[in-house]
Amino acid sequence: MRVAVIGAGVIGLSSALCIHEQFHGLVPSLELEVYADRFTPHTTSDGAAGLWQPYLSDHGNLQETLWNKETFDYLLGHMHSAAAKEMGLFLISGYNLFTEPVPDPSWKNIVLGFRNLTPKELELFPGYSYGWFNTALMLEGRSYLPWLTNRLTQRGVKFFHKKVESFQELFSQGVDVVLNCSGIRAGDLQPDPELQPGRGQIIKVLAPWVKHFIITHDLNSGIYSSPYIIPGSEFTVLGGIYQHGNWSEENSAKDHKSVWDSCCRLLPALQKAKIVAEWSGLRPARRSVRLERESIRLGNQQAEVIHNYGHGGFGITIHWGCAMAAARLFGNILQEKKQLSTPPGPRL
Amino acid sequence: MASPKVAVVGAGVIGLSTALRITETCPSCSVTVLSDQFSPNTTSDVAAGMLIPHTYPDTPIHRQKQWFKETFTYLFAISNSAEASEAGIHLVSGWQVFKSTPKEELPFWSDIVLGFRAMSEAELLKFPQHQFGQAFTTLRCDCPPYLLWLEKRLKAAGTQLYTRKVADLWELHSEYDIVVNCAGMGAQQLVGDKELFPVRGQVLKVHAPWVKQFIRDGDGLTYIYPGIHRVTLGGTREKGSWSLSPDAGTTRDIFDRCCSLEPSLQGAQDIEVKVGLRPSRQCVRVQREVLSQGGVKLPVVHNYGHGAGGFSVHRGTANEAAHLVGECISALQGSSWRAKL
Numbered sequence: 147m148r149v150a151v152i153g154a155g156v157i158g159l160s161s162a163l164c165i166h167e168q169f170h171g172l173v174p175s176l177e178l179e180v181y182a183d184r185f186t187p188h189t190t191s192d193g194a195a196g197l198w199q200p201y202l203s204d205h206g207n208l209q210e211t212l213w214n215k216e217t218f219d220y221l222l223g224h225m226h227s228a229a230a231k232e233m234g235l236f237l238i239s240g241y242n243l244f245t246e247p248v249p250d251p252s253w254k255n256i257v258l259g260f261r262n263l264t265p266k267e268l269e270l271f272p273g274y275s276y277g278w279f280n281t282a283l284m285l286e287g288r289s290y291l292p293w294l295t296n297r298l299t300q301r302g303v304k305f306f307h308k309k310v311e312s313f314q315e316l317f318s319q320g321v322d323v324v325l326n327c328s329g330i331r332a333g334d335l336q337p338d339p340e341l342q343p344g345r346g347q348i349i350k351v352l353a354p355w356v357k358h359f360i361i362t363h364d365l366n367s368g369i370y371s372s373p374y375i376i377p378g379s380e381f382t383v384l385g386g387i388y389q390h391g392n393w394s395e396e397n398s399a400k401d402h403k404s405v406w407d408s409c410c411r412l413l414p415a416l417q418k419a420k421i422v423a424e425w426s427g428l429r430p431a432r433r434s435v436r437l438e439r440e441s442i443r444l445g446n447q448q449a450e451v452i453h454n455y456g457h458g459g460f461g462i463t464i465h466w467g468c469a470m471a472a473a474r475l476f477g478n479i480l481q482e483k484k485q486l487s488t489p490p491g492p493r494l
Numbered sequence: 495m496a497s498p499k500v501a502v503v504g505a506g507v508i509g510l511s512t513a514l515r516i517t518e519t520c521p522s523c524s525v526t527v528l529s530d531q532f533s534p535n536t537t538s539d540v541a542a543g544m545l546i547p548h549t550y551p552d553t554p555i556h557r558q559k560q561w562f563k564e565t566f567t568y569l570f571a572i573s574n575s576a577e578a579s580e581a582g583i584h585l586v587s588g589w590q591v592f593k594s595t596p597k598e599e600l601p602f603w604s605d606i607v608l609g610f611r612a613m614s615e616a617e618l619l620k621f622p623q624h625q626f627g628q629a630f631t632t633l634r635c636d637c638p639p640y641l642l643w644l645e646k647r648l649k650a651a652g653t654q655l656y657t658r659k660v661a662d663l664w665e666l667h668s669e670y671d672i673v674v675n676c677a678g679m680g681a682q683q684l685v686g687d688k689e690l691f692p693v694r695g696q697v698l699k700v701h702a703p704w705v706k707q708f709i710r711d712g713d714g715l716t717y718i719y720p721g722i723h724r725v726t727l728g729g730t731r732e733k734g735s736w737s738l739s740p741d742a743g744t745t746r747d748i749f750d751r752c753c754s755l756e757p758s759l760q761g762a763q764d765i766e767v768k769v770g771l772r773p774s775r776q777c778v779r780v781q782r783e784v785l786s787q788g789g790v791k792l793p794v795v796h797n798y799g800h801g802a803g804g805f806s807v808h809r810g811t812a813n814e815a816a817h818l819v820g821e822c823i824s825a826l827q828g829s830s831w832r833a834k835l
Binding site: 225228231234237238239258259261263264266267269270279281284353354355356357377414417 | 573576577578579582583584585586587588608609611613614616617629631636703704707720722723757758760
């Protein structure tokens with residue numbers, strides 16, 4: 147049973163790990179391979195700050211809220227392990243700021259200690275009259291992706307540095323199931339007009355005195371288009387760009403100025419921070435995550451694709467829930483192919 | 495008195511902040527700081543610099559609260575300005591956890607720190623040995639930066655700073671009009687205060703930059719305080735111990751206790767061990783005194799004995815001490831006027 151994962155960002159690697167963990171014992175012939183043209187530290191996931199936080203509203207997409215919760219709980223469970231540091235996982239508290247009162251988010255009971263900001267706290271942020279405080283998690287791509295890669299390598303999963311041009315290419319090599327975790331470039335494999343880039347640009351600075359994330363919101367301009375400051379274990383990420391439909395991965399001077407000026411206004415102490423890097427990335431935006439099976443007829447064979455892409459700016463936030471869901475779909479495939487007599491799950 | 499000459503003895507957080515406040519309240523004063531130690535070799539440099547008050551048994555609570563409030567307000571403004579990183583002032587959030595619910599669930603300072611509330615059940619799950627907890631956001635003074643920033647402000651105000659061991663306050667009477675005693679633990683020798691005693695604290699300063707939250711056990715013995723570049727792990731409270739040498743067994747014990755609160759600390763690097771003697775007293779001595787010897791008078795303002803709570807109340811006690819210096823000046827001016835008659 148050959149399974150090929152396309153994509154080595156957080157989605158591809160975690161889906162691969164989840165499937166291997168659940169099925170390698172049950173399916174002795176399971177061979178897992180990861181194909182990607184970009185590996186850490188060059189994936190979209192590496193550019194993300196790594197803060198666990200869904201968008202403000204789930205737009206009634208309860209499934210995604212559940213996947214977010216599954217991810218948070220899974221990560222929180224790892225907090226006490228010695229692996230946490232290696233994974234790039236740590237607790238962090240911070241502020242979400244608004245210029246008017248807003249309804250509580252779908253994730254208020256998922257994070258820890260969610261509450262409204264007090265008037266004294268709002269004094270720190272002139273121009274903002276309402277906000278939230280909560281404790282969430284950081285999962286830094288530059289640590290998490292290598293950690294996932296190590297776990298996969300230990301398990302004998304093979305990695306191939308190449309750009310897959312079509313699902314057909316893999317099936318004709320004898321792959322049985324393809325996991326399509328190709329993120330923003332899923333459209334190259336199968337056109338998807340719903341998938342659009344949500345271009346972001348960030349500035350990485352040295353500001354180790356910043357211990358909280360600060361995310362502002364402008365309800366008119368949309369998510370991530372208002373300044374945000376997210377401290378990592380080494381660098382602090384300044385951002386606030388979301389350009390729908392912009393495919394450019396080049397850094398723009400105009401965006402740099404916008405991010406720098408707005409973040410320094412938000413946190414005056416940043417004026418003294420040293421800039422160490424700049425990065426642009428394309429959030430794989432979609433109305434909803436595409437997480438579903440697709441059966442493709444190839445001659446007299448049925449080839450299976452599990453799509454798992456379109457996680458926008460919340461890939462890290464939702465990744466494990468989606469990996470588990472992808473693994474369930476894989477389980478269904480195995481059952482249908484009679485590779486499994488019963489679905490995996492708790493033994494009665 | 496045209497330009498009163500004020501000597502401040504001590505260059506820890508108390509000495510420097512008191513000197514600075516005097517330059518603010520008495521611009522005509524000529525202020526000099528004298529100390530045998532300056533940053534990074536003061537007791538303050540060992541401290542974590544967290545604004546979490548220590549309760550002094552014999553100081554009225556309202557006075558402690560006033561000191562804390564003034565200090566918090568002062569630092570809050572700095573933390574919110576462009577100077578924050580140079581001054582080493584930053585906000586930090588975290589938890590104080592208790593193995594059993596404390597008698598006093600709301601400490602006197604709960605409405606001064608930010609967002610104070612009881613921890614939720616979900617948060618307490620992280621601490622299986624603890625029953626109760628409090629979450630809040632407070633401020634921190636990173637040392638040496640904060641002390642160096644105070645020194646810089648003092649120099650800009652024309653203050654002289656000299657390395658000098660003062661063995662007796664009377665040494666200063668010919669050069670200075672008023673002496674301010676911020677000698678911390680040194681006050682025991684300097685003014686023979688038997689109510690002052692050391693409480694030895696050993697801490698580890700480690701590299702663990704992923705630790706963004708503080709965690710403190712309500713017993714005050716185990717704490718994890720993230721600083722700008724290092725995390726302070728503590729600690730001990732050894733009453734009466736004068737030893738400034740690190741103890742290896744204690745280091746191991748502190749590390750283990752902190753790892754049990756925050757397991758990821760196992761990955762901490764670059765462990766530095768430091769020891770400081772908290773200059774402890776049942777109440778902080780902020781008081782005026784006129785020393786007398788052979789017909790000569792020396793006005794003294796004491797500001798020492800802050801024990802475990804120096805950073806938390808430093809600006810408040812500096813305000814009070816500067817006010818007392820003002821009173822000394824008025825008294826001197828009054829008596830010199832009378833002397834002219």
